[in-house]
Amino acid sequence: MNNFWDDSLSGFWSTWIIVISLGAIAISAWLLFANRKTDKAPDAQGNVETTGHAADGIEEYDNPLPRWWFYLYVGTVIFALGYLVLYPGLGNFTGVLRWTQENQWEQEVAYADEHFAPIFRQYQEVAIPELAKDDEAMQVAERIFLNNCSVCHGSNAQGGYGFPNLTDDNWLYGGTPENIVMSLSNGRNGLMPSWQQLGEENIENLTQHVLALSGHEADEAKGAEGAQLFASVCAACHMPDGTGNPALGAPNLTSDVWLYHRPGQELADSIRETLRNGRNGHMPAQAAYIGEDKVHLVAAYVYSLSQKDD
Numbered sequence: 001m002n003n004f005w006d007d008s009l010s011g012f013w014s015t016w017i018i019v020i021s022l023g024a025i026a027i028s029a030w031l032l033f034a035n036r037k038t039d040k041a042p043d044a045q046g047n048v049e050t051t052g053h054a055a056d057g058i059e060e061y062d063n064p065l066p067r068w069w070f071y072l073y074v075g076t077v078i079f080a081l082g083y084l085v086l087y088p089g090l091g092n093f094t095g096v097l098r099w100t101q102e103n104q105w106e107q108e109v110a111y112a113d114e115h116f117a118p119i120f121r122q123y124q125e126v127a128i129p130e131l132a133k134d135d136e137a138m139q140v141a142e143r144i145f146l147n148n149c150s151v152c153h154g155s156n157a158q159g160g161y162g163f164p165n166l167t168d169d170n171w172l173y174g175g176t177p178e179n180i181v182m183s184l185s186n187g188r189n190g191l192m193p194s195w196q197q198l199g200e201e202n203i204e205n206l207t208q209h210v211l212a213l214s215g216h217e218a219d220e221a222k223g224a225e226g227a228q229l230f231a232s233v234c235a236a237c238h239m240p241d242g243t244g245n246p247a248l249g250a251p252n253l254t255s256d257v258w259l260y261h262r263p264g265q266e267l268a269d270s271i272r273e274t275l276r277n278g279r280n281g282h283m284p285a286q287a288a289y290i291g292e293d294k295v296h297l298v299a300a301y302v303y304s305l306s307q308k309d310d
């Protein structure tokens with residue numbers, strides 16, 4: 001293909017841009033040469049030419065431009081013309097190098113794929129518990145984690161409000177290699193319905209029961225009422241004993257590890273808030289962003305973090 005024109009712009013706008021760009025350069029060059037003076041010797045009377053401007057009796061000399069400045073200016077004009085020949089800038093003209101942002105990006109991606117894909121593929125063949133012990137692999141994996149996961153889970157992977165801590169032994173969806181790979185590949189969606197319709201009194205009773213479940217001080221009478229309601233409405237997801245269900249991502253309510261508890265907030269308030277409004281934690285599927293090979297590697301990293309506690 002030796003046609004250097006594309007049709008990204010209509011003919012009118014393309015021409016318009018070409019005329020304005022080249023016109024501006026031509027005017028700059030003209031301005032420079034039209035005002036250039038080379039002769040600055042005083043005349044026979046010793047007078048030096050002035051511009052005719054005067055302020056408070058001080059006149060402005062009309063001296064030539066410094067030579068270095070003049071050549072620098074000429075240089076910029078030549079640079080501009082050279083640039084416009086090589087790179088896109090003049091309307092639909094692609095530039096003789098045919099550079100585009102897309103093909104530069106594609107080249108970089110192709111380069112990275114070619115160089116790094118074999119490394120990831122090699123890790124892919126190692127089982128996760130074993131890979132988690134490979135220090136070199138874990139360094140690469142940490143990079144991937146920092147680039148893709150730390151925005152939500154924190155650079156230390158300890159999570160935050162609404163974002164689970166990945167370094168403990170407490171799992172919403174289970175901590176086996178298979179569970180972790182599933183969390184990463186397909187993402188997760190935790191859905192806790194709102195219980196507003198039960199009324200404030202029941203919400204208070206349930207809150208006291210949940211506090212008791214996790215070993216906190218609670219109102220006994222309200223807690224007992226709450227326990228009955230819990231068995232009929234909550235147990236389906238959180239299990240009768242409150243230990244949760246990883247198939248649904250229903251948290252263990254007896255562990256005293258909280259997904260939704262802001263620092264400084266009363267725990268009871270945060271439980272009431274959960275019950276009134278419901279919760280819907282969303283972890284986006286990662287396979288589409290980073291590919292299966294990297295999912296495998298970073299899953300091993302997450303697995304290694306939880307193993308360190310033991």
Ligand code: HEC
Nearest residue numbers: 148149152164171172173174183189190249281282283286
């Ligand atoms: C946009 C924010 C976000 C990003 C990015 C993100 N996560 Fe998550 N992740 C979450 C949320 C929120 C949850 C909890 C979902 C829920 O409440 O059901 C979660 C859950 C998880 C779980 C399940 C934890 C458990 O206790 O079972 C794992 C494992 C995990 N993320 C790892 C990762 C890794 C590794 C990455 C990067 C490749 C990542 N996440 C990127 C928000 C994110």
Ligand code: HEC
Nearest residue numbers: 190191192206233234237249250251258259260279280281
């Ligand atoms: C349909 C299943 C389901 C039912 C029924 C359900 N929950 Fe949940 N619950 C969840 C899920 C899933 C989450 C996690 C939400 C998330 O990941 O964003 C959750 C979260 C919570 C939390 C927040 C835990 C934390 O770590 O911050 C509390 C407290 C809670 N539920 C209590 C209850 C109580 C009390 C009831 C009964 C009134 C109840 N749940 C009924 C599924 C359920």
